[in-house]
Amino acid sequence: MNSDLAKIQDSLLPAALAAAAKSPFYRRRRDGVPANRAELADYPLTTKADLRDAYPFGMLAVDRSRLATYHESSGTTGTPTASYYTKEDWDDLVERYARVRVGLEPSDTFLVRTPYALMLTGHVAQAAALSRGATxxxxxxxxxATPYRKVVQLLHDLExxxxxxxxTDTLLWAAAAAHxxxxDFPALRALLVAGEPLSEARRDRIAEIWRAPVVQEYGSSETGGLAxxxxxxxxxxxxxxxxxxxYDPSTGRCAAEGAGELVVTMLVREAMPLLRYHxxxxxxxxxxxxxCGxxxxxxxxLGRGAAVLDLEEAVFRLPISYGVMFWRARRSDRGLYVQIEVADRYRYAAVRDLTAALAGDALVEAVPPGTLVPVAALTAPPEIMKPRSFYGPGEDWDRALRYY
Known part of the structure; x- marks a missing residue:
């Protein structure tokens, strides 16, 4: 590690440890809170299970009156975890997100297509864009209110x-746009993406379809942007x-680099300090x-593993003329089974090429477009209404008091 980077970390660490000392979770730990970097290296990991057990405010290190927002994770790997931020925490969240290499400018119209309700991701993108004057x-x-058909209309009409x-959303938009x-989306200058592992081939395909660069970000609801x-x-x-x-789960040891599972100690975090968060x-x-210097x-x-990325790489190395954007695969006792959506005229070539790319290690089946992603999901108009109690003759009152 660069010595200047280590100095920055060492300058921020005391405040992070002091904040952790105010957290009920860390105060209750048998080992207390580490006093310095050397002690931190031997400190027990903080796990997702710890965060779930501390729900909702067991990690809180400030008075609740100082909180700006409360969030929860998506729960894709189990019970959602809570996280919370002060205004000062938000200043750091925004600064990290706004580091995006394509920049956020007052001239930008920024479509945020990640969740808002409870999750952090949509809110931090919006806050960062607003801080730079973007729309x-x-x-x-x-x-x-925003099915894929509506998203494509917004992309086009609002420039x-x-x-x-x-x-994956960007591919769904492309299919919806075709329908x-x-x-023609000449105003689009970049697609910012996160939330899924992304192979180079899929990134290249998305960029080729949209004629705009694809720029990745990486983070979590508990931490905000990390890369x-x-x-x-x-x-x-x-x-x-x-x-x-x-972290190497086979040995229980941690290293500064290599392959394994990521562990993070946040250095700028008041409301919810995280020490060695696994x-x-x-x-x-x-x-x-x-x-880049x-x-x-x-x-x-790597997400689910390098093997999945390798499979994705093979799918998206197929010629763009085949039109393959959606696929799925599973392993069974008979080996790997892969399905790809492809039009009839490219069916034979796509199966042949993908089978060859996988070195005969898979049974590849071509299915008609609309099999994996139903056409109705791409073309349905918005269907939303406010709850009603009074209906006229012939109206469908089975929708009473329901949102759609």
């Missing part, structure tokens, strides 16, 4: 310049805001020269 379109991906979403007959992408496509961990370690994401962390460590997020 925000709060599309949300959990709202019935959206930046988007924030899951990588709507919309092919941002440089112009050379590498994710750099924000090691000036956190100490990162890589996020659990499978990663590869490395220090070394990057063409940054001395921050580089992280590769």
């Amino acid at each position: 925000v379109v709060p599309a949300d991906n959990r709202s019935l 959206v310049t930046l988007t924030w979403s899951l990588p 709507a007959g919309l092919r 941002g992408e440089c112009p050379h496509g590498r994710l750099h961990l924000w090691a000036d805001r956190a100490i990162f370690e890589v 996020i659990g994401d499978r990663v590869e962390v490395s220090y070394g020269d990057c063409p 940054s001395e921050l460590p580089v992280v590769r997020v």
